[in-house]
Amino acid sequence: MGTVRITRSDCFGLARPAVDAHTLGLTSLAQMLSDCGYPCLMSDSELSTCLNAPEAPENLDGISRWIMDHRITVLGFSYRLDPQDGVRAIARLVNGLKTRRLLKALGGPIRAIFFAGLPKTCDLVRDLVPEVNAVFMGDETAAETLERLGVEASAIPKELTGGVRYDEDRLAFGRELIRKGDYLAVKPVNRSGYRGFGTRQDTLVARLKHGALHHLPPLMRAHVGPYLPDRDAAIRLFMQWCKELAGKGFLDILSVGTSQLTQSNFGEQWGEKPNGGGVPLNSKQEFEAVWQAARPMLVRAYAGTRDVAALAKMNEETLNIAWHALSFWWFCRIDGRGPYSVRENLSQHLEALRYIASTGKPFEANVPHHFAFRGADDVTYVVSAVIAAKVAKKMGVRQFVLQNMLNTPKYTWGVQDLAKSRAMLKLVRELEDDRFRVILQPRGGLDYFSHDIDTAKSQLAAVTALMDDIEPDNPSSPEVIHVVSYSEGSHLADPPTINESIQITRHALTEYRKLREKGDLNNMGEDPDVASRVAELVAGARTVMSAIETTMPDPYGVEGLYRILAQGFLPVPYLWECQEEFHKACQWQTRLIRGGVQVVDDKGIPIRVEERLIGRKE
Numbered sequence: 001m002g003t004v005r006i007t008r009s010d011c012f013g014l015a016r017p018a019v020d021a022h023t024l025g026l027t028s029l030a031q032m033l034s035d036c037g038y039p040c041l042m043s044d045s046e047l048s049t050c051l052n053a054p055e056a057p058e059n060l061d062g063i064s065r066w067i068m069d070h071r072i073t074v075l076g077f078s079y080r081l082d083p084q085d086g087v088r089a090i091a092r093l094v095n096g097l098k099t100r101r102l103l104k105a106l107g108g109p110i111r112a113i114f115f116a117g118l119p120k121t122c123d124l125v126r127d128l129v130p131e132v133n134a135v136f137m138g139d140e141t142a143a144e145t146l147e148r149l150g151v152e153a154s155a156i157p158k159e160l161t162g163g164v165r166y167d168e169d170r171l172a173f174g175r176e177l178i179r180k181g182d183y184l185a186v187k188p189v190n191r192s193g194y195r196g197f198g199t200r201q202d203t204l205v206a207r208l209k210h211g212a213l214h215h216l217p218p219l220m221r222a223h224v225g226p227y228l229p230d231r232d233a234a235i236r237l238f239m240q241w242c243k244e245l246a247g248k249g250f251l252d253i254l255s256v257g258t259s260q261l262t263q264s265n266f267g268e269q270w271g272e273k274p275n276g277g278g279v280p281l282n283s284k285q286e287f288e289a290v291w292q293a294a295r296p297m298l299v300r301a302y303a304g305t306r307d308v309a310a311l312a313k314m315n316e317e318t319l320n321i322a323w324h325a326l327s328f329w330w331f332c333r334i335d336g337r338g339p340y341s342v343r344e345n346l347s348q349h350l351e352a353l354r355y356i357a358s359t360g361k362p363f364e365a366n367v368p369h370h371f372a373f374r375g376a377d378d379v380t381y382v383v384s385a386v387i388a389a390k391v392a393k394k395m396g397v398r399q400f401v402l403q404n405m406l407n408t409p410k411y412t413w414g415v416q417d418l419a420k421s422r423a424m425l426k427l428v429r430e431l432e433d434d435r436f437r438v439i440l441q442p443r444g445g446l447d448y449f450s451h452d453i454d455t456a457k458s459q460l461a462a463v464t465a466l467m468d469d470i471e472p473d474n475p476s477s478p479e480v481i482h483v484v485s486y487s488e489g490s491h492l493a494d495p496p497t498i499n500e501s502i503q504i505t506r507h508a509l510t511e512y513r514k515l516r517e518k519g520d521l522n523n524m525g526e527d528p529d530v531a532s533r534v535a536e537l538v539a540g541a542r543t544v545m546s547a548i549e550t551t552m553p554d555p556y557g558v559e560g561l562y563r564i565l566a567q568g569f570l571p572v573p574y575l576w577e578c579q580e581e582f583h584k585a586c587q588w589q590t591r592l593i594r595g596g597v598q599v600v601d602d603k604g605i606p607i608r609v610e611e612r613l614i615g616r617k618e
Contacts, residue, residue, distance in 0.1 A: 011073055012076060014078070020080060030375075032142060035157050036146065037155060041070050045336050051063070063096065073112075075114070082122075083117070093131055122136070134149070139455065143156065175458045177458075177504070188461070198297075217506050217509065218480055221252065221503065223484075224484065239554075253298045255281060255300050256281070257302070259277050259278035265303060289312065290318075306339055308348040308351070316359055324364070326364075328391070334576075342578065365400070368381045368384045369403070369408050374569055374572040378416065379537060380544075382424045385402065385424045387548075389563070393431055404470075406443040409597070419536075427538065439480060440478045442466075442467040444488075448484075449486060466478050466514065481505060502551070522603065571585055587610070591602070
C-alpha cells in the first residue's frame with residue numbers, strides 16, 4: 001500500500017457489488033471529491049451486478065468497458081457486509097483487473113485502488129491485497145479521507161475541514177461521560193402501569209401517554225437483525241436475542257431488521273438468491289413467534305418492496321406492529337432495492353398507506369434521509385418530510401412519526417442539524433389538529449460512528465445531546481429515540497451492545513439536561529445562527545411547496561408525487577439509478593457550505609431557491 005498523488009486529470013470511479021446495498025459512504029465521498037474539483041462517476045446497476053462475480057469473463061467485459069469508456073484512473077470499491085466475503089470480492093476484482101491488464105503497472109489506466117469496508121475487512125485487505133493503495137473504515141474526517149486519497153491540501157475547501165465549537169463541546173461532554181462510566185448504573189424503566197401493556201392491545205400511543213403522565217424517559221427503539229448463512233440458525237439466534245432484550249427491559253421498541261429477501265420475496269422459495277443481510281424471516285408463523293418472544297416490547301418491522309400492502313397487513317396481524325413505515329419514492333428500481341418503477345412504487349405505497357390509516361396505527365415516513373443519502377440539499381430534506389406528512393394526513397393517518405436522521409451527511413455541523421430539525425418540525429407541526437399528531441423520533445447518522453469503540457460511545461452521547469437541543473425547553477421532547485448502537489461502525493449490535501447503548505443514551509440525556517439547568521451550557525434554543533438558518537430553510541421550503549401546489553392539480557396523489565421528483569423539485573445529484581428518467585432531479589450540484597448542504601452553480605456559488613425553481617423549467 002502507498003499514497004498516490006492525485007491530479008486534476010484523474011477520474012474517480014466509485015463502485016460496489018449489487019449484493020451490498022450500502023451506498024451512503026460512496027455518495028458522501030463523491031460529494032467531497034466534487035467539492036474539490038475532481039470528476040467522479042458512480043457505478044450503475046449493470047456494473048454493480050457485474051461486481052457480484054467479477055471473475056466471470058462476461059462480467060470482466062462489463063467492468064473493462066466501464067473503466068475504458070469513462071476513462072477512469074482511480075477506482076474505489078466498497079463492501080460493508082461479511083469481512084471474509086469482502087476481502088474475496090476485492091481480491092477477485094483486482095485479479096480481474098490484472099488479467100485484463102488494466103492496472104497502470106501493466107500498461108492500463110488504473111493508477112490507484114481504494115477500499116472501504118468494516119474494520120476487520122480492511123485489516124484483511126491490508127494483509128492480503130497489496131495492490132490496494134489505502135483502506136477506509138468509515139470514521140475518517142474529511143481531511144483524513146482526502147489526504148489518504150492523495151488529494152492536494154490546497155484543493156480542499158475549508159467548509160469540508162472546518163469545525164464549530166458546539167460540536168467540539170458535545171464530543172468533549174461525551175468523552176467525559178464515557179470516561180466516568182456512571183451510565184452503567186442506569187436501570188430499566190418500568191412502563192407496566194397501564195392497561196394492555198405487553199398484550200395484543202398495546203399501542204405506541206398508549207405507551208407514550210403513560211410515559212408523559214409519569215414523566216418517564218423517552219421510549220427507546222433499536223434496530224435488531226442478525227444474519228447467518230444458515231437461515232434456521234439465524235432465526236434461532238434472533239429469537240434468543242428477542243427474549244434476552246425483553247428480559248433485560250432496557251429496550252421499549254424492537255425494530256426487526258428483516259433481510260432483503262424477506263422484504264422482496266416473502267413466502268417464496270429463496271433457493272440460491274443473495275440475501276444481503278438481516279434476519280431471514282419467511283412465514284407468518286415466524287413473525288408471530290417474534291412477537292411472542294419480544295413481549296412486553298412493542299415491535300415493528302421493515303415494509304416490503306413488493307406487494308407492500310399485503311406485507312403491511314401481515315405485519316399488523318402477526319406483530320401488532322407498533323407503527324408502519326414507508327419510503328414513497330425509495331426502495332424500488334431507483335435505488336436497486338425493489339422491483340417496481342417509481343410510479344408503481346408510489347401506487348403500492350399509497351395503497352398500503354390507505355390500509356395503515358384504516359388500522360389507526362401511526363405511520364413513519366422513511367423519506368428525508370434517503371434524499372440526503374443522494375446529495376440533496378437541506379431545503380429538499382425539509383420539503384420531502386412536509387410532503388410525506390401531507391400525504392399521510394390526506395390518507396387519514398392520525399399519528400405521524402417524524403424520523404430525523406442527524407449527522408447526514410456525516411460532516412454536517414451540529415448547528416445546521418438543529419436548524420434543519422427545527423425547520424422540519426415547524427412546518428410539519430403546522431399540520432397538527434385534533435385528528436393529526438406529530439411524534440418526533442431523532443437518531444444518529446448511519447455513517448457517523450467510529451470503528452473505535454470508545455470514540456463511538458462518546459459520539460453516541462454527543463448525538464444524544466444534539467437530540468435534546470432540538471427543543472431544549474421542552475422536557476417531553478423527543479418522545480421516541482431511535483438508538484443507533486455504538487458498534488454501528490465496527491460490528492453488528494448484539495443485545496449487550498444494544499442495552500449499553502440505551503444506557504449511554506439515557507444517561508447522556510439526563511446529564512446534559514442537568515448541565516443546562518445549572519447554566520453550564522449555552523442555551524441552543526437562543527442561538528442566533530441557528531435561528532437565522534431556520535428562517536432561511538423555512539422560507540425556502542415554503543417557496544418550493546408553493547410552487548408544487550400551484551403547478552399541480554393533485555400533488556399528493558401517485559401522479560403528483562411522481563412528477564414532484566421527475567420535474568426536479570427535489571434535487572438528488574447522486575442518484576444511482578434511473579438517472580435518465582429523473583434527469584431534472586439529477587441536474588443540480590450541491591456542496592457542503594459551512595456544515596450545511598446547498599444547491600450551487602457551476603462555480604460553487606449557492607443558488608437561491610427561487611432561481612432554482614426557474615431553472616427547473618428550462
